[in-house]
Amino acid sequence: MDPILTGFGILADPISLAVILLGTIIGVLVGALPGLSSSMAVALLLPFTIYLEPVPAISMLAALYCAGTFGGSITAVLINAPGAPPAAATAFDGFPMAQRGEAGRALGMAAVSSVIGGIISLLVMVLAAPALAKIAHSFGPPEYFALAIFGLSMLASISGKSPVKNLIGGALGLLIATVGVDLTTGVERFTFDVPELYEGISFIPILIGLFAVSELLSQSDVIDQAKERINLTAIKLPSRDDFKQVWKTILRSSGIGTFIGILPAEGSTMAAMIGYNEARRWSKNGDKFGTGEIEGIAGPEAANNAATGGSMVPTLALGIPGSATAAVILGGLQIHGIRPGTYLFENQPHLLYSIFAAMLVANLVFLVFGLAGAKLFSRISLIPRTFLWPAVFALCVVGAYGVNQSLVDVTIMLIAGFIGFWLKRYGFGAAPIIMGVVLGSLVENSLAQSLIIFDQDVSRFLGRPVAILFFVLAALSIFYKPLFGAVHRMRSGPTISQRGE
Amino acid sequence: MRHWFTTGILAVGITSASLASLVQAADDFPTEPIEIAVHTSPGGGTDTTARMVALSTQEQLDSNVFVQNKKGGGGSVAMSYVSGKPADGYTLMAVTPTHLFTMLRGKSPIGIDDIQGVVRATDDPIIIMARGNSDYETIDDLIEAGQSGIIKWGGTQIGGVDHIAAMSFANEADIQISYVPFDSGAEFAAALSRGDIDAAGLNISETQDQIAAGEFRPLAVMAEERMGALPDVPTLAENGMDVAFSTVRGYVVLKDTPQERVDALEQAMLAGMESERYQEYLDGIGLDSASIAGAEVWDKQIRRMYEAGEATMTDLGLLE
Structure with missing residues (x-):
């Protein structure tokens, strides 16, 4: 009990509480701005945290990390420009909802699912960190390969569009991922002597291009249409019925997110993707995913925030970061002379509880911020397109440039935008x-x-x-429908003939 | 009369002020912000070290010191950026072995002769490690196994310092290595403890606890002298092998930078790194003040690693 009390004692210290709140607010803001990621914000703040005591310093960074993952969903829903990679899957259904005039419902759902996912993963982290660290440790390259195959097994059905087109889109994505120096051979692939491509195409410009820029181009087609009357449903928050519909999805995604987060080197982005996939698989309205289903928001949002708590497990217990941001936080621990590893929990158990307390506060703060903000931010979806989209474009350019301060990234964003626009016309989705x-x-x-x-x-x-x-799960995921369908037909076959008799 | 007097005072004031600034121009450096170009995104070890050095250095100077991230091309984006700047001491570049290998491959607009070392900030020798419960008790056991079979060796990307170091060792010891590349040190440390690989070149900063707990067994250090933290672990030099590689980070300026400015930078950075804050940082990442070195030592080290890299890369066929 003592380490828990000492750990939570951080909340009684005004300075600590203040820096945790500050971290949360910075997190939501940088998360929401495309191109500014929470890992970058943590990295930039790192040298300054040296002036703080180790525990408040790490708590501040952890709070920022939590809040940043939520922040990304705001812009994903409102302008189809995910503020951070983990929010990419939120845009699949969030933006269609906003366009339908339900921005508030989408944002509110994102906030609530994020908080529930975040808190569940924190509980898991604090109750079982040392045990879970063992699972994380057992994951080597073969296990990752199987996990990735499981992820790809949902490719054909990820959006309601034609499975063949989904597979072609997925192949294009895989091709984009081959750009850069191959890890295992050192061979340069598709770099065309552009040094910026040497380490691969950055993810954020592609994300901004495929989502926001292609949407901007599509919007330019409809610019002359009269804007529908402002409907006040836009700022309405999700209803009780909405939560009745999604609670299973939230719980499932929280579990998925925590698990993926625990795996070293796998972060919130992958958690969100798999959370979205599974939400779609288990939903009654799976076919409508991609057109603005509320479960399509709860799925990725609960998962990506659950992954933040999860990723702190290998970071603290093994010294292996569970995500890019966790990697920077790991650097922060080292700067403060805290050596992560199995021995951390024995030597400094209160640290775990302080980080837990800080992340808990961060979750509660952005719940308030998110719900109040949902009403406020959702009004952005009411701004006439002629004003909104040019402003979005400026934000896109700044966002793509900001990641590496590189104009090459802006070019990549524009190319991705045109390709995305063109593909959309032929029925290919970004997902x-x-x-x-x-x-x-x-x-x-x-x-x-x-x-x-x-x-x-x-x-x-x-x-x-x-x-x-994971190979078996992947096989089931691919063959379940055809097999189930065949069995169903065989069973129902006789019934039909009986009826015929 | 009064009017004349005032003007006179003013004139004298202005003249002396401009005289002062003329005199200062010779030795009053810096008057503008100083930037450190780093070849990674914010957050990695090189970036964090540079930010710590920047913070510590600017306390010694009147100028702001900031980090500029120029990611890409194994340092070539940063090197292009710096080569386009005047050689006036206001632009420093963080240099790691990666930069040297990129130069060797001819992927950079500047070569080893276009830079001069200012200070070294970290020096983390690569240590050959095996699992604590493995049969490899000494470096000789590992070499024997590598001569009769193949050692699976973990490291970072092909062509990086871990790969060059592993292959240099393999060449000198005449053993067979099957190199497994990973994204980060933490990943291949985990692979080593799982038993997916037989050996790896790791840094002390990543493995202190595992060594203390007996999970990892350090076999030899790739350095000329034994490490203070591991006094019982022999060096490869002691075993008659000229293989010295380390995860080293330091700062350079362009060759034509005026010597007095290089000296001023060296002094300020060394003094900054002596600060308690930087020392705590070093301690936190498992290093000590032996990491810090001035221009002479650092410049020599860059050139020696460059030559060693050239020899190995020629052997490996990585150079055309």
């Missing part, structure tokens, strides 16, 4: 492309690493039970 880009390098690198470890002997995957589990 499978994004999925391919997110999973591309993981699937390729983990396979190459596995094969070197296995001396190029594929059959040795069979010696890895966790990998087999």
